[in-house]
Amino acid sequence: MISWLLLESAAGERGLPWRDDFLSPRERQHLERLRFPRRRQEWWLGRYAAKVLLSRAEPTLAARPFSAVEILPEGGGAPVAFVDDEPLPGVLSISHRAGLAFVAWQPAGGELGVDVELVEPRPSSFETDYLTAQEQEALTRVPDSQRALAVTLFWSLKEAALKALRQGLRLDTRQVEVNLPELGTGGQAWQSCVVINPALSRRWQGYWRGWGKAVLTVVTDLKEPQLEQVGYLVATESGWQ
Template sequence: MSGAAGSSPATREATGLVWLSQGIEELPADDRWLTERERAWLAGMRFEKRRSEFRLGRFTAKRALALALGHEAEPAALAGFEIGRAPDGAPAPALGGQPAPRAISMSDRADQAVCLVGPPELALGIDLELVEPRSAGFVTDFLTAAEQQRVAAAAGEEERALAANLIWSAKEAALKVLRTGLRRSTLSVEVRLDAGPPR
């Protein structure tokens, strides 16, 4: 799924999926929308980049979750939502101190964040990447032989970058579905693209 820069909510009634993409410019200046525990986690982060990613990811996830549940999605209404971590590292959404009746998957990159929300019985995975050149070492280390061939077969540098990043993003999303993230080898899952060029 993809969205334009800025706030881009989309609801899929047939599947019960909601996704939201937001940019850093949409973050509120204050942290009143974070829970006390989230503010404590934030205070423990040493690097501004990590703090910014945390805030943007949580804000996007809370707004997406609020939209999915039919709640107010303005910053003042979001302090009742908390995005914690399950023991396996997956996001664990809560509402009013209780597990929220939805599953979520989150990703952020380059001052953008995206969150996918669905029914709790669904295993979800989403990833957000820039289309940028990937080194030969990256392709060899993280992509299977078939995926490497797909990248090599792409015509031109831009198309190879697109293919490599599309495959990488799909792998990251698949590993989130499996609830392992990058603790599991990226070579253990294989992405198959259709016969046409990546779009």
């Protein structure tokens, strides 16, 4: 089982119902160290989304205040949830982009990474710089109308896989390879694919779906997990809808 939630800021990266009472003292210190407004806002969105997710997915947390759950970065930046100073068993992944925060929780532990990306055209140098030869070859069979979607999916699934490995872009994106089946209409249902790391002889299950102008991607070591949405929140300056 993987639980996921999406939080959307109605006014993009501005106009959040700013408050910090859901943060622990250590989280507030972390936030204070972030200097750039955009980074502060995306961190805020990701933390709030993750705390709503955990309170809905973990019954033991339902009655605890959000500030009792701390989400702190480990050395490499991957988020870890703590309750009463103990790591919460399970694996959390966070992504944010253009006022959207996409978060997922895999209580069984293991490997999980998520990503949200806007579907937009990218220069052909992007493909040669970041995609494997096999992924570039697969693109030759994609109709022009779906090329931006396919390139975005390759990139997003790679980022999700590199997060599942808890490495992020410290690793070359060509070390993981995405095997995308035909894209179909690219609709709102989850579609599956396979992501591999040939050097490590590793294989993960990948999932993707559209969300407005964005795609959501999930990479996991679980076989055929259930993906359960536990919420969709819209933040406005005056509160939540």
